[in-house]
Structure formats: structure tokens, C-alpha cells
Amino acid sequence: MxxxxxxxxxxxxxxxxxxxxxxxxxxxxxxxxxxxxxxxxxxxxxxxxxxxxxxxxxxxxxxxxxxxxxxxxxxxxxxxxxxxxxxxxxxxxxxxxxxxxCGDKLLTTLALQAAGIPVPRCLVTAVPQAALDALDDFGYPSVVKPLTGSWGRQVARLADRDAAEAVLELREALPDPQQRITYVQEYVDKPGRDIRALVFGTEVIGAVYRVSASWRTNTARDARTLPCPLTPELVSLVTATAAAIGPGAYGIDVLEDADGRLLVNEVNHTPQFRGAAEALDVDLAGRYVDYLTQQLVRN
Missing domain, CATH: 3.40.50.20 (Rossmann fold)
Incomplete structure (x- = not known):
């Protein structure tokens, strides 16, 4: 066949x-x-x-x-x-x-670290004040994120202690205790872009660069998409990442640091692919449905 x-x-x-x-x-x-x-x-x-x-x-x-x-x-x-x-x-x-x-950045980080996947350095505290006290040692600039969220919303870059005090004071006033859990990542000085790789099952379907003048390179924030080569290093990294999460269809966000190392930033279990579809010579909806119908036949 x-x-x-x-x-x-x-x-x-x-x-x-x-x-x-x-x-x-x-x-x-x-x-x-x-x-x-x-x-x-x-x-x-x-x-x-x-x-x-x-x-x-x-x-x-x-x-x-x-x-x-x-x-x-x-x-x-x-x-x-x-x-x-x-x-x-x-x-x-x-x-x-x-x-x-995938819906909880802390759980994502723990799962990837357990599988030996390289990720940005991070710290987590139950209350914002504890994060403020720890940031002097952790280092600036850094990035604070909500545990649950997408499209770069409620994400802030902390340039120094003054910025951290202002942002974390606002987080302290949030009504939901989960919103006050503070997840901080090191700021990775990426080269004006990040990488979004699409993995359906065990197959890497394609990858794009998301290019933006902003430090947040989400396509929801008007980042441009360009084809990204599927190097052996990238394929190995995102395949291992998908395996750490389990069977499914994922958009995996990868950062390149100043030394060229690849770090997995986030994993999306309902990946958007509009921008990738415009940049890649791949029928992404068709490949998505291929994977889906394989599951139907197996069941």
C-alpha cells in the first residue's frame, strides 16, 4: 500500500x-x-x-x-x-x-524537566511577595506569567526590582488564590523570533519562525510567520516533548538563546495553525484530520 x-x-x-x-x-x-x-x-x-x-x-x-x-x-x-x-x-x-x-505552565515545566527536556530557568512561589524577594538572586530581566493563559495575555517582562514591585503588587491584589501563584521565567534574549513546531502523534508536521519586533512573538499579536527548517536537533527536541506530554496534536513553542541552544517554552494542546498554514507548503488541516481519522479507525 x-x-x-x-x-x-x-x-x-x-x-x-x-x-x-x-x-x-x-x-x-x-x-x-x-x-x-x-x-x-x-x-x-x-x-x-x-x-x-x-x-x-x-x-x-x-x-x-x-x-x-x-x-x-x-x-x-x-x-x-x-x-x-x-x-x-x-x-x-x-x-x-x-x-x-499543557494548560498549566507549572505542570508543563515539571513534566518536561522530568523527561530531561531543556526549558528556561524558572521559579514559582505561592504568593507574589516571595517571588519579589527571590528575584534579586534569580536575576533580571525576567518574565512573569499566569499559570493558565495563552496569546501572551497577562505576561509581563520585569526589567528590574522597581518593575517587579509594581507588577507583583497588582498580582497580590488579584481575587483568585491561583492567580496569586507566581510563575517566573528567565528572560531569554531570543533573536527577534521563536519557533512554533506542529506535532501530530509522533510526526513533526512542520515548523515556522514567529518574527516580531516585540519581545512577545505570538501570532495573535501580529507576529509574522516564516518557514523554519526541520533540523535533526529540532525534530528530536519536539518529538521528545510530545512524548513527555502523551499522544495528541500539539503546537510546541521553542526559544533560541544567545548561544543557539533550543529551549522548550510552552506546549499548546489546541494549536492554532493559521499563520503556519500561510508559511508552509503543507495542508495542515488535512494532516490534522489524517491524525484524527486514524484515531477513529482504531476505535
Whole structure:
């Protein structure tokens, strides 16, 4: 069987069957629309499951789907639904464990360090004041981040103690105790860019540079995307990173430090790929659905 035959096999196996796939999403962005369009093109039946209106009877732990794709924007809603569906025997892409790890920067860091993955130096304190006292030894500049969040929101660069005092005083006043847990990373002086690599299952689909004049290089903040070569070092790093999190579809953010070392910054379990799709000669929605339909055939 050729590679193209392999790609068509899940499509033919799923044709004209009742829906056994749920797409968990409360908001249909460009990425979700491209995934749904590709499912429609292949005639793969699916249901869109909106967590805001879904009701689960825990005394009836059954679900009509065998596989669910988690594309929910809310971390807490996504994790809740994934756990319930897995309890009912549904395979969730990516798993509840992966959502829990990727959605919490502390848990991500602990999992990657345990696997020997290089990450930026970091410190964590239960209250902001303790972080302030520790930063003189940790070093400036540094970056403070919320444990849960994306798109560079609520992330601040601390240039010196005066900046740290101002930012951490605001964090001290936040109402949620979890928001006062303070996660600080070293500031990595990257060369005006970072790397976003897409890994579906065990396969590295592609990578892009995200280039910006800002120190935050998120595409949500208008960073430009350019093709990034898949060097053996990069492929080995992001493959090991995905293995440390578990089976799933990931966007892995990698930093290059001044010495050229690669450090894994974050792992996204619902990767956006609009910018990457514009830069790469790869059908990313199609490859995403290839991976998804493989899970359907296995289940």
C-alpha cells in the first residue's frame, strides 16, 4: 500500500457512517472551520459539542462517540468535558492528562524537566511577595506569567526590582488564590523570533519562525510567520516533548538563546495553525484530520 493509500484508508473506512466523532468547541475560529470543512470534504460525520450547553448524566456514563477532538478555547471547560468523556470510554484528542499538563505552565515545566527536556530557568512561589524577594538572586530581566493563559495575555517582562514591585503588587491584589501563584521565567534574549513546531502523534508536521519586533512573538499579536527548517536537533527536541506530554496534536513553542541552544517554552494542546498554514507548503488541516481519522479507525 502506498503512502497516499494510507491517507485514504481512514477516509474510506469512515464514509457514510453515523457520527462517532465529537468536535468540542464553543467558538468556531479559522482553525476549527478548516478542520470541519476538511471533515465535510471527506464525508466524515461529526457532531459539534458546545461545552456551554452540554449536559452529562453521570449516572448514565455513556456517550454516542468513540473519539472527541478538543478544540475548546476555555481550559477549564475543555478539561472538564475531556475527563467526563474519557470516563465514558471516549478517546479524546488531546487527552485530559495532556490538557491538564499543557494548560498549566507549572505542570508543563515539571513534566518536561522530568523527561530531561531543556526549558528556561524558572521559579514559582505561592504568593507574589516571595517571588519579589527571590528575584534579586534569580536575576533580571525576567518574565512573569499566569499559570493558565495563552496569546501572551497577562505576561509581563520585569526589567528590574522597581518593575517587579509594581507588577507583583497588582498580582497580590488579584481575587483568585491561583492567580496569586507566581510563575517566573528567565528572560531569554531570543533573536527577534521563536519557533512554533506542529506535532501530530509522533510526526513533526512542520515548523515556522514567529518574527516580531516585540519581545512577545505570538501570532495573535501580529507576529509574522516564516518557514523554519526541520533540523535533526529540532525534530528530536519536539518529538521528545510530545512524548513527555502523551499522544495528541500539539503546537510546541521553542526559544533560541544567545548561544543557539533550543529551549522548550510552552506546549499548546489546541494549536492554532493559521499563520503556519500561510508559511508552509503543507495542508495542515488535512494532516490534522489524517491524525484524527486514524484515531477513529482504531476505535
Amino acid at each position: 502506498t503512502a497516499s493509500d494510507d491517507a485514504r484508508a481512514p477516509q474510506e473506512a469512515m464514509r457514510d457512517l453515523p457520527p462517532s466523532l465529537a468536535v468540542i468547541a464553543s467558538r468556531i475560529t479559522v482553525e476549527e472551520k478548516r478542520i470541519l470543512d476538511e471533515l465535510d470534504r471527506r464525508r466524515v460525520p461529526y457532531d459539534v459539542l458546545d461545552p456551554r450547553t452540554a449536559v452529562f448524566r453521570l449516572d448514565r456514563p455513556r456517550a454516542p462517540w468513540s473519539v472527541a477532538l478538543a478544540r475548546e478555547v476555555s481550559h477549564h471547560r475543555s478539561l472538564t468535558v475531556a475527563r467526563i468523556l474519557e470516563h465514558a470510554g471516549v478517546t479524546v484528542v488531546s487527552s485530559a492528562r495532556a490538557i491538564a499538563l
